[in-house]
Amino acid sequence: MDQSRPAPAPGPHRLALEGIVKRFAGAVLANDHIDLALRPGEIHALLGENGAGKSTLVKIIYGVLHADEGRVLWEGQPVTISSPARARALGIGMVFQHFSLFESLTVTENVQLALDGRQGENLAQAIDEVAGRYGLALDPKQRICDLSVGERQRVEIVRCLLQNPRLLIMDEPTSVLTPSEVESLFVTLRRLAGEGVSILYISHKLDEIRALCHRATILRAGRVVGACDPATTSTRDLARLMIGEDPGALERRDPPVWPHAAGDEAPRLELERLSMDAESPFAPPLTDVSLKVRSGEIVGIAGVAGNGQGTLLAALSGEHRAPRPEAVRVDGVAVGHLGPAARRDLGLAVVPEERLGRGAVPELSLAENALLSSYRSGALVRRGLIDRTRAHGLARTIIERFGVRAGGSRAAAGSLSGGNLQKFIIGRELLQKPRLLIASQPTWGVDAGAAAAIHRALLELRNQGGALLIISQDLDELFAIADRIAVLCAGRLSATRPVHEVSLEQVGLMMGGLFDDVPTPAPEARS
Amino acid sequence: MEPTLASSLAEAGAAATALIGAMARAATPLALAATGELVTEKAGVLNLGVEGMMLMGAVSAFAVTVATGSPVLGLGAAIGAGMLMGLVFAGLTLSLRTNQVATGLALTLFGVGLSAFVGRDFVGTPLTALPGLSIPGLSDLPVLGPLLFGHDPLVYLSVALIALVSWFLGRTRGGLIVRAVGENHDAAHSLGHDVLLVRYGAVLFGGALCGLAGAYLSLVYTPMWVENMTAGRGWIALALVVFATWKPWRVLLGAWLFGGVTILQLHAQGLGVQIPSQFLSMLPYLATILVLVLISRDAMRVRLSAPACLGKAFHPEH
Numbered sequence: 119m120d121q122s123r124p125a126p127a128p129g130p131h132r133l134a135l136e137g138i139v140k141r142f143a144g145a146v147l148a149n150d151h152i153d154l155a156l157r158p159g160e161i162h163a164l165l166g167e168n169g170a171g172k173s174t175l176v177k178i179i180y181g182v183l184h185a186d187e188g189r190v191l192w193e194g195q196p197v198t199i200s201s202p203a204r205a206r207a208l209g210i211g212m213v214f215q216h217f218s219l220f221e222s223l224t225v226t227e228n229v230q231l232a233l234d235g236r237q238g239e240n241l242a243q244a245i246d247e248v249a250g251r252y253g254l255a256l257d258p259k260q261r262i263c264d265l266s267v268g269e270r271q272r273v274e275i276v277r278c279l280l281q282n283p284r285l286l287i288m289d290e291p292t293s294v295l296t297p298s299e300v301e302s303l304f305v306t307l308r309r310l311a312g313e314g315v316s317i318l319y320i321s322h323k324l325d326e327i328r329a330l331c332h333r334a335t336i337l338r339a340g341r342v343v344g345a346c347d348p349a350t351t352s353t354r355d356l357a358r359l360m361i362g363e364d365p366g367a368l369e370r371r372d373p374p375v376w377p378h379a380a381g382d383e384a385p386r387l388e389l390e391r392l393s394m395d396a397e398s399p400f401a402p403p404l405t406d407v408s409l410k411v412r413s414g415e416i417v418g419i420a421g422v423a424g425n426g427q428g429t430l431l432a433a434l435s436g437e438h439r440a441p442r443p444e445a446v447r448v449d450g451v452a453v454g455h456l457g458p459a460a461r462r463d464l465g466l467a468v469v470p471e472e473r474l475g476r477g478a479v480p481e482l483s484l485a486e487n488a489l490l491s492s493y494r495s496g497a498l499v500r501r502g503l504i505d506r507t508r509a510h511g512l513a514r515t516i517i518e519r520f521g522v523r524a525g526g527s528r529a530a531a532g533s534l535s536g537g538n539l540q541k542f543i544i545g546r547e548l549l550q551k552p553r554l555l556i557a558s559q560p561t562w563g564v565d566a567g568a569a570a571a572i573h574r575a576l577l578e579l580r581n582q583g584g585a586l587l588i589i590s591q592d593l594d595e596l597f598a599i600a601d602r603i604a605v606l607c608a609g610r611l612s613a614t615r616p617v618h619e620v621s622l623e624q625v626g627l628m629m630g631g632l633f634d635d636v637p638t639p640a641p642e643a644r645s
Numbered sequence: 646m647e648p649t650l651a652s653s654l655a656e657a658g659a660a661a662t663a664l665i666g667a668m669a670r671a672a673t674p675l676a677l678a679a680t681g682e683l684v685t686e687k688a689g690v691l692n693l694g695v696e697g698m699m700l701m702g703a704v705s706a707f708a709v710t711v712a713t714g715s716p717v718l719g720l721g722a723a724i725g726a727g728m729l730m731g732l733v734f735a736g737l738t739l740s741l742r743t744n745q746v747a748t749g750l751a752l753t754l755f756g757v758g759l760s761a762f763v764g765r766d767f768v769g770t771p772l773t774a775l776p777g778l779s780i781p782g783l784s785d786l787p788v789l790g791p792l793l794f795g796h797d798p799l800v801y802l803s804v805a806l807i808a809l810v811s812w813f814l815g816r817t818r819g820g821l822i823v824r825a826v827g828e829n830h831d832a833a834h835s836l837g838h839d840v841l842l843v844r845y846g847a848v849l850f851g852g853a854l855c856g857l858a859g860a861y862l863s864l865v866y867t868p869m870w871v872e873n874m875t876a877g878r879g880w881i882a883l884a885l886v887v888f889a890t891w892k893p894w895r896v897l898l899g900a901w902l903f904g905g906v907t908i909l910q911l912h913a914q915g916l917g918v919q920i921p922s923q924f925l926s927m928l929p930y931l932a933t934i935l936v937l938v939l940i941s942r943d944a945m946r947v948r949l950s951a952p953a954c955l956g957k958a959f960h961p962e963h
Contacts, residue, residue, distance in 0.1 A: 182835060203837030218832030220825050222949045230818070231825050232836045263949070 130194040131155045132316045133179070133210075133285055138188035140174050148174040149185070150340040156285065161307065161317045163327040163348060165360050166337035167537070167565035172320050175337070176287055179318070180212045181205040206232075211278030212287040213271065219262045225273050226258045232277045248279050252306045267423045268299040275306065285316045292326060296422055297593065297626040304330055323594075324353045324566075336360055357566055384450055385410035386554045386585035387434075387466075392445040392454075394433050396426070402609035404429050409587075409604065409611060411554070416576065416586040417614060418600030420593055420625055426609040427589050428471070431558045434587070435468040436461040448554060462491070467552035469544055471559040471589075473536060477543045480532030484524060484542060485513040487531045492550050512549070520545035521571055537564035544572055548579055555579060558589040573599050593622060607631045662792050664908065669800045670866050672904030674699070674858040676803040678882035679889070679896045680810055681727075681854025686886055687814060688847035689827035689954035693749025694734055695855050696879025697756020701726040702859025704764040707870040711767060716775050720860050727856020728849050730756060735848040739841050742958045757873060767870040774868040775799070799861050804897065806854070811893035823847060827952030830959045840959050855879070888937035891950045895940065903933045 133156045140149040149171045156162050166172045177183040179190070181199040189196055192208055199205050205212075219228050226242050233241075242258040249256045254272040262270060271291060278286055288307070292300045307330065311317055321327055327334055327348045334348040336359045344359045389409040396403045404426050411417045421427060432438040433446065440446050440454030447453065448464045458468070470476040478487045489509050493499045498508050513527035520541045524534050531539060540560065547555060560576065561569035577599060580586055589606075590596050596603055597617060604614040605628035612633045678695055685692050692698075702723035710719030734752050737743045775797050814820035826833045826843045834840050862878070863870055881903060889895035906929040914922050941947050 180835075201837055202835055206837060212835075214835065218829070218835045220828045220832060221953065222828055223821075223825065227821055227825075231821060231833070231838070261949075 131191065132158050132160075132193060133318075134191040134194075135175075135179070136189040136191065138175065138178060138185045138190075140171075140178060140183065141186050147340045149178070151188070152337070152340075152342055154335055154342070156316045156318060158284070158316055159311050159314045160333060161311050161319055161331045163331035163334035164318060164320045164337065165324075165327065165334055165356065167360060167567060170337040170360075170565075171340040172337055173289070176212070176289060176318070176320065179205070179285075180210060180287060206281055206283075209282065209284035210287065211281055211283030211285070212289070213274045213278060213291055214289055219270055219273060221263045222261060224259055224261050225256055225265075228262060228273055229258075229277045229280060233280060244280060245276055248276050252276075252279065252309060253302060254306065268295050271295065271299075271303070279310075283315060285318065286310065287318045287320075289320045291319070292321065292323060296629045297622060298630070300326070324348075324356045327356070328353065360566065383412055385412050385447075386449060387411040387556075387587060388447040388450075390445055390447070392433060392440055394429055394438060394440060396429050396609070401428055402426050404433065404609045407606075407609075407611040409614065411585045411587050413553070413583045413585045414580060415601040416580050416588060416599055418596035418603045418617070419587065419589045419606050419611070420596055420603060420629060421589075421591065421606035422629055423591055425606050427558060427606060429609070430606065431468070431470060431556065431589060434556050435466075435470070463494070465553035467491070467547040467550060467555045469547055469555070469557035469560060471562065473539045473543060474532060478531040478539060481530060483513075483528045483530060484517070484534075485509040485527040487542070488513045488516060488527075488546050492546060495550050516542055516545040516549060519549070520575065521568075536562075537568035540564050541568055541572060544575060548575055552579075552584060554585045554587075556587045556589075559591065560588060561590075561592065561595055569595070593625060596625075597622065605629055605633070607633070662795070664912070665792055666796060667908045668901065668905045669796050670904075671907050672901040673800050673803045674861045674866065674878055675882050675885060675903060676807065676897055676900035677799075677861065678855045678858035678879060679885040679900060680803070680807055680893060681851035681858070682882055683886045683889075683891060683893060683896055684810060684814075684823070684854075685847045685851035686955055687827045687891060687952055688823050688844050689830055689952050689957065689959075690735075690738065690844050690848055691745045691749065691956040692731070692734055692752070692848060692851055693746060693883065694730065694752025694756065695851075695882050696875055696877070697753035697760075698727045698730040698852050698855035699859035699862070699875045699879045699882075700756045700760035700873065701730050702856030703863040703874055704760040704767070704859075704870060705856070706860030707767055707770075707772065707863040708763065710864060711770055711772060716864055719864060720857065723856040723860030724853045725856070727852040727854070727859070729852070730856075731848045731852020732845075734852070735845045738958070739844050739848070742960070745956050745958070753879065761872045764870045764872065768872070770870065772864070772868040775865045797865055799857070799865065807893045807897045814893070824952070827954055830954045830957070834959070834961060840961070844959075855882075858882070885933070885937075888934065888941065890937075890941045890947045891952065895937065899933055899937050902936055903929045906932045 133154075135152060135154040138149050138152040139147070142148055152171070152175060154164075154175070164172050164175070174183060178185045179199065181201045181204050184200070190199060191197070197208065199208065199210075220231070223231075226245065229245055230241055245256065245258045248254070249272070252275075254276055256269065256272055256276060262273065265273070291303060295303065307317055307319075319327070319331055328351070331348050334346055334351075334356070335342055336344040336346070336356070338360065346356070346359070348356060387410070389407050392404060392407045394404045401424055407430065409417070419427070419430070429438065433440055436453070436456055436458035439457070443452040443454040445454045448461065448466055451464060453461050453464065474480045479490070485506070486509070489498055489504065492512065498505055498512065510527040516522065517524055517527065522534070522542045522545065523538045524542070531542070534542065544557070544560060555576075557576070561572050564572065573595070576586060576588070588596065588600060600617050602614045603617045603620060603625065605612040605625060607629060608631060610633075612628050678699055682692065682695055705726035706719040706723035709722035710716050713719070730752060734748060737748045738745045814824060822833070822838055823843055826838060826840050830840045858878075859875065862874055867874070885896055885899040885903070889899050910925040910928045913920070914925050918925070
């Protein structure tokens with residue numbers, strides 16, 4: 119498995135980690151004697167499930183956290199990286215998964231904050247220059263809140279590049295990009311590597327790692343479990359190394375099960391020319407959104423973040439009321455004027471994008487979080503009093519049934535890793551046997567094993583006759599589980615297409631707002 | 646006829662000057678305290694202890710001025726007392742990460758009690774007010790002289806401070822860092838800015854200005870010490886910051902509006918206008934809220950200038 123492939127220049131390692139150990143409170147070993155080495159010009163993948171210790175390791179390299187044991191060698195010299203400022207002084211730059219940008223400030227101000235204040239006047243010019251050299255188009259005067267996610271990432275990258283880094287850390291850089299944005303990002307990264315910059319690339323997307331990276335180091339449970347050349351290792355082998363077992367392919371049903379051939383059955387969910395004001399200054403309003411979801415199907419809504427997904431979800435869940443009650447119908451009943459509880463009474467379940475704070479209360483235990491949306495069912499509350507035994511029983515059922523890794527039903531929701539909490543939230547909603555489930559980004563930042571489990575659970579609900587609406591930026595996910603797909607762009611929704619009649623490229627074009635340029639399939643193509 | 650006209654003109658001029666002077670005195674403590682709180686909040690810290698810091702400033706200024714006879718030393722003591730109160734608040738909320746709202750309320754209660762305790766021997770002690778500015782030539786101009794150049798130095802200082810804060814926040818790198826820390830402390834930390842240091846500085850600056858605002862009350866506005874003499878001005882200052890959408894010049898406008906209407910309604914009450922005095926007493930609040938709501942009615946723009954991390958605790962190891 120471990121083959122050496124000296125694509126990058128030989129010589130001393132740019133960065134070498136030796137026996138890095140990091141313990142968190144509660145004696146959890148986040149990093150257990152990790153060794154890692156990067157050569158100049160090497161694009162090195164760091165692979166691992168959620169909670170495998172990738173973020174911890176990267177934070178240690180960038181000086182945000184400090185290792186308990188082990189050595190860090192930079193250009194062959196032992197160094198102590200005490201702070202991000204020190205890391206940057208050495209030549210380490212980082213592009214964060216959740217962008218560390220300041221929404222209300224301009225591009226120039228954001229870049230300025232990362233520099234030590236020497237380039238005052240010519241900063242806008244310097245930004246233009248770097249942006250031009252690496253094909254990262256940007257307007258220095260724009261505020262971050264007016265930029266798309268792809269543009270925001272460009273700001274992060276430009277900000278790093280202006281510091282002339284010799285090591286660039288990219289944490290899940292493509293999770294929110296359109297396919298064409300991913301392409302142009304790869305062009306930029308390859309050019310940088312060609313100039314001798316080392317890149318540490320963290321991603322869940324195995325295909326990307328195989329396309330881009332020279333080497334890969336795989337982490338599991340805080341330990342290095344393997345290193346390989348991803349170009350010559352199959353995706354399946356990479357996945358097996360990462361989660362330690364065969365991921366189990368999704369049984370994709372081809373041709374799609376379509377119980378209602380002509381679509382004459384009344385839809386479970388119907389949106390009829392729904393228009394709403396945006397919920398934040400950073401999002402577009404919804405304009406004339408129409409959509410039908412029938413039982414036994416999964417409808418996917420693709421689109422780049424910030425194109426109205428948040429407003430759409432709020433309009434569906436009832437957090438924001440629609441201007442007309444008839445604009446949102448559940449089982450034919452106009453519900454646009456009803457709040458979330460009344461809509462849940464009609465059999466609707468919602469999994470929001472933000473797990474902490476919206477999907478779950480971080481400080482509360484899993485049992486209490488389970489109660490929050492399922493208190494109606496299962497006799498959990500009697501005469502206004504909570505039955506604690508049953509609540510904990512319910513939480514334990516969810517933990518068991520959906521393979522949630524947690525310290526029991528009393529663990530605080532905030533103590534779970536993102537993927538495990540997501541499994542818990544989805545499990546909580548699925549156990550209520552919803553007739554209609556709406557989920558936003560169900561597998562965002564979730565590792566491959568957990569994502570497959572979530573997808574299986576969603577497909578099971580569909581096969582039992584549930585209607586599902588999945589809002590996601592992950593096209594692979596939508597193509598894997600959705601029956602029909604529509605694209606949300608600038609608050610407008612395209613027509614829905616059966617997923618086997620559109621290609622990834624067509625959806626990519628639609629995500630860029632080119633609804634009309636995509637050839638319409640024959641109306642009765644499905645049978 | 647002529648001499649009568651001239652004398653009545655002079656009389657009107659004197660009345661207007663007195664009115665403007667009174668407005669300036671009512672507005673200045675609000676402007677000072679609100680400017681301090683604005684900087685604190687821009688850095689992402691919500692300090693509800695403004696009232697307590699002002700009271701400590703007021704009693705310290707009064708005590709030191711009585712003891713030494715020097716109002717300058719009194720002002721210095723007020724700044725020191727305000728900063729000390731700010732330091733207590735910062736230590737609790739920033740280093741020990743206590744809840745900012747609860748700690749701020751406690752600071753106000755603490756300030757009310759401690760200032761009453763420290764000042765119990767000074768109740769009823771007389772003091773001469775801080776003299777007005779006197780610039781040879783300018784202050785002697787008829788009407789315009791006293792109108793523009795006859796106020797006490799702190800009135801000018803408050804305007805100068807607002808100009809300075811506006812320039813600092815909008816134009817300098819230091820101000821950019823303060824705004825960045827208030828906008829997204831995690832991002833600022835990951836870029837290597839010392840979030841706690843910036844916030845300590847902002848809280849101490851806020852404390853200093855609140856102390857100064859308190860000193861203005863006990864040395865200039867009503868040169869004496871009375872228990873709880875701020876009478877809720879700290880809370881008005883807090884509200885002004887929000888209604889002014891964290892913009893320094895709007896704070897000045899709000900403070901002068903509030904101060905101005907306060908004085909005008911007092912005069913109206915004195916003249917025996919046929920409106921219940923309770924309604925007149927409401928006017929400053931109504932007018933200030935109305936005007937500031939009107940200028941900040943674009944909710945989107947308000948959200949852009951509101952510090953996004955206001956009141957949130959910062960954990961560096963997260």
